[in-house]
Amino acid sequence: MNEKLIRVGTTYLPVTNVELSAEWYVNKLGAELNYKDNDKAILNLASQSIFLVKSRENQNSNFYDFYGNEQFSITFEVNGLDALESIHKDFIEKEIKSGDIENRGHAGKNFVFYDIDGNKFDVWSELSPIFKEKFILG
Incomplete structure (x- = not known):
C-alpha cells in the first residue's frame, strides 16, 4: 500500500x-x-x-495525560501573534471561557478555550508550513 x-x-x-x-x-x-x-x-x-x-x-472530548493534566484534542491555527491576540480578545468579549495567552517553550504562543459542553480546544499562533504553502502563498 x-x-x-x-x-x-x-x-x-x-x-x-x-x-x-x-x-x-x-x-x-x-x-x-x-x-x-x-x-x-x-x-x-x-x-x-x-x-x-x-x-x-458530562461527556466531552478532553482527556487526562499521565500527570493528571486535562488535555485538548484539537489545536486551531491562526496566522501570527497579532491574529492570536486579536482572536483571544474577541473570545473574551464574546464571553467564551478562555485561558491566558501563554508561551509553552516552542515556536509561537497558544491559549485554550472551551465550548458550552466543556470541550477544550487550543489555538496556536503558527500556521503549518504546508497549509501556508498550499492555501496562502501557493
Missing part, C-alpha cells in the same frame, strides 16, 4: 444539546451550519467538517 492519509476531514464532538451547541459554534466561532437534526449538527469550521453529536451528560 503506497497510499497516505491526506487530511483530517471530520472531527466528532460530544454535545448535550445539539440545537444550543450549533448556535454557539455559529454565533461565537463563525462556523457555517450545513445540516442539523435532533441527534447531530454538521458544521464547516477551520477548513474541516465538525459533527456535533448528541451525547450523554
Whole structure:
C-alpha cells in the first residue's frame, strides 16, 4: 500500500444539546451550519467538517495525560501573534471561557478555550508550513 492519509476531514464532538451547541459554534466561532437534526449538527469550521453529536451528560472530548493534566484534542491555527491576540480578545468579549495567552517553550504562543459542553480546544499562533504553502502563498 503506497497510499497516505491526506487530511483530517471530520472531527466528532460530544454535545448535550445539539440545537444550543450549533448556535454557539455559529454565533461565537463563525462556523457555517450545513445540516442539523435532533441527534447531530454538521458544521464547516477551520477548513474541516465538525459533527456535533448528541451525547450523554458530562461527556466531552478532553482527556487526562499521565500527570493528571486535562488535555485538548484539537489545536486551531491562526496566522501570527497579532491574529492570536486579536482572536483571544474577541473570545473574551464574546464571553467564551478562555485561558491566558501563554508561551509553552516552542515556536509561537497558544491559549485554550472551551465550548458550552466543556470541550477544550487550543489555538496556536503558527500556521503549518504546508497549509501556508498550499492555501496562502501557493
